[in-house]
Amino acid sequence: MMAIRLNPDLVPDLLAAVQQSQQNMTTATQQLSTGKKVNQLSDDPAAVAQLVENHNQSSQDDQFLTNLSGLQGKFQVADSTMSNVVTVLTRAISLGTEGANGTLSTSDQQAIGAEVQGLLSQMVSLGNTTYQGTYIFAGTAVTTQPFAQDPNTLAVAYNGNSNTTSVQLSNGNSINSGVPGDQLFQNASGSVFGALQDLYNSLESGTGIDTAVTEVQDALNSISTQRVFYGNALNQISMSENFLNQDTVNLSSQENDLVGVDAATAASNLAQAQTAYESQLAATAKVLNLPNLLSFLQ
């Protein structure tokens, strides 16, 4: 029987096998050192394409979180301004009640009136509160000082507008970025400036103080109603923060699923590749040193 003649030159196949083991070892080392199983586009094109969307999403989330902390600062300033407004109005009510006491002399009433005038100008400056250089109660006319007081009539004019804007808290979730000043301070259900001005005038004239106090009370109620917006907004922001933080965790776990390598698997791959490489070398050395017929012809 005639055996099939094989390629007598074994070197190319042996070298190819050694090179293959070397390649496996390099791949395992690279995976271990980078912590990634995908290091080139061609390693897994679909995973890298998803990684693009993943990185985009996670970077957007980071941006939303930055935006939220800015908004939070602004809303906190607005909320504490509202709290000051409430304090001022409460003080005005107690001054008005005191002034309505029929035993007071006209000059005493006028002294109280002067204090109310002080409260009024304090209120104007609260209405002109700024955050990072812009007026927060001017609607969208953020560069215009919204409230100006006539020094003679003490009347307060609103120079802002009634527009509101919306800001995204996260993808598809928006919030109004504030309440315009006229809605807060000159609301139809109770104008803060109008009430204080009427209180001042009634104290000066000594008539209609009770009515004016009721007006201030209405203004206080109106402010309390409007103020709820800021409380809600701050809650919404902290909810969005929780959502975004969770989303970031999810995205990073997804990224790990897409391209990350399990350290234990990579280490065991490396050990396997090393063993294969060493046995490959041993086999090659042995085969290349095999004796041929000539070795036995002496």
Add this chain to the structure above:
Amino acid sequence: MGSLSGALNITLSSMLAEEGAIETTSNNIANVNTPGYSRQRPVLEEAPPVLNGNLVFGTGVQLQQVESLRDSILDLRVNQETQQQGSLNSFLNSAQQIQSLFNETNGTGLQSDLTNFFNSLSQLSTNPSDLNLRQAVLTSAQNLASAFNQTSSALTTQQRNVDLSVTQTVSQINTLTQQIAAVNSQVSAATTSNQNPGPFVDQRQQLINQLSNLVDVSEINAGNGSLTLTTSSGAPLVVGGQSFALTTQTDPATALQDIDSQGTNITANITGGELAGQLQIRDQEIPSIQNSLDTLASSLANAVNTQHQAGFDLNGAPGGNFFVPPTGVAGAAASLAVAITDPTKIAASSDGTPGDNGNVNALLDLQNQNIVNGETPMNAYSNLVFQMGNDVQTAQTNQTAGSQVLSQLQNLQGGVSGVDINEESANLIRFQNAYTASAQVATTINTLLQTTIDMVQ
């Protein structure tokens, strides 16, 4: 009737024939590591017998020829597979460099610049009159534009480099076809004069194999051992002892090199070898990636410009172009630039008031709109990334499979043509024994002749 002198002649012919066989064996062993060498075999045959009365006497042995053992069909298959490998190797060589431009696994690529641009708009929407945030939008837009510029120019550079390789490959092809033509004449001369053309065929196959690594080669047997080589589309490379050079010529439309054969442009007809891989990168892969990049850049610039013009800047004036309007799709990525330098000119407001962010919200929303061939900008980019990676992966898979086929074919070739030391050693002993035996016969005949002479005295 036989004769002693006849017998002596037979031993002589036998010793001559075995000498030739030993020489062949010796030559085989000498060439055991010579690339392309095919083992040779002495072909021994009976010398023509003589008729004497009714007796037929043999007249010994003769070395009829020395033949080279090769399988021309296997040679052909090896050459074909080599063409495939050459093409895939040169394609991968460049494609792997190109894919590293978009290696998003280590943060190289356009994703971060694209995202940062929209993020800067997102931040501006929280405080649209802030000059720092406006400046940040301009900066991130400039970064995005220069990322497009750099990626596009890296692709162009790669294309020029490959174009240079095309010229070099063509000149290597021409050198090889000249050498093949010379060897081709030697093969047919040896064949015509009944000599063993084997060594020349070895050399020719070796050269054709090198040629196959560079370009697609089709072999036609022209008789007398001569081969006619053409490209697979029929452009002549070697006919008999004559070679036909390929030439390169600058294409006025693309400024790249066209490949001509005898005055005909055959650039689009090259299907194998390194040349085909280079042309595939230069004429298909790079233009396709470049086009996706251009489409993305121009669609984005146009959509942003249209929306930007619908708004009002910080001074209440209507918005102008945000990006320099692209003149067309081609070249849009390379020339993308931001049109404004004054941050107050960003049209963030939709009603002219400085605190309004309606238009910046609309600009921001472009990232979720299908403004690039029915896809969002990020989808379009991730598709480009997938396409590039997939092309490389497919080529790698084909290359691995092909290299296994090739090494199998080379093993089969080695089985036919490779020199086996054991086989040669066994043959050597066989020929040595036959030679020694013949010499012993000559000694015996000599003794017999001496006996005859002594008898006469």
